[in-house]
Amino acid sequence: MTWDVFSLIGTAAFAISGAIVAMEEDFDMFGVYILGMVTAFGGGAVRNVFIGVPVSVLWGQELFFTVASVLIAVIFFFSGYLLKTWNRWGSYFDAVGLAAFAIQGALMAVEMEMSLFAVVAAAVLTGAGGGVIRDLLAGRQPLVFKSDIYAVWAALAGLIVGFDTYIHDAALYILLIATAALRMLSIKFHWQLPQRSLLPK
Template structure:
């Protein structure tokens, strides 16, 4: 199981690095800007998670393979994608949804391996899934997606809950992982497809 978790973690790193690179391309950043956004998106959430759990040095310092994945993804993006603004409009959100599903489960699993409670595991899954995207959006001077009305953090929370409850119910680890990833991805992609969102909180009052 640990080998599969590591494999999915590297895949999630590549996916989130791609979303960061694509965001940089959207805002016409130079090659260094692409690399920075790819890196913070890929490892930002996991770094916050490890710092809070006391798992230091953080994962990408202990294992340089994560850095290599980020560099390879960034290089491939710069070489293969000449005109990022011509990519389909839904490419970035779909890639981001996949990364969210992967990292949510990775974060929850790592927290559980370190002996935390189920609720802490869900929170760590959420931080792993959304932390890098928050940093990416802030660097792009955008309101982070997780703070908008889009169903984003909700998908991560529900996926993390499903994963921890499945394990507590005695379900096989791979089956729990597959179910949680599928549910997170389905919720997020459904929100993208049908423009589903949570109610907005508005303090503005109507004038008489």
């Protein structure tokens, strides 16, 4: 049940994120739908390839596809107001999706009794993968490669899940809130990782 809840939260948040980014880039209705779906399910597909789960497993998630489709339609037809508030709320949807999918990916790797490294990698791929694909298809520099902290929070969530393989459900929800909050705080306060440029000043 917990795994399904995190999957639902991540799917909803990233479907909204992908749809709004597509509209910002002037995609047509079909493009909005495709980018929303790719954002919602791309990270899971990449993770499945990495940990050896058939990608076709995704096609059995009818409920999640239905939820994503409905949300993308709502975003598309009611974009007049939503686009005006994207700069304030859009990154928050992305933060929630990052947190939920990072934990979900880590839980799947733990269930398969994989190593700690694989658990962390699954968390990062699931949490950040959809966003990376979204940004690349939209012609943007992926958030994960920018200076503000993004994938690190997914890795940290995966590390916590990997260390405590019998973590209680309530603790997982606390971890979800904490991971999303840290991502939001890194946006608000412009927390950055160290950078090193070889370009002349």
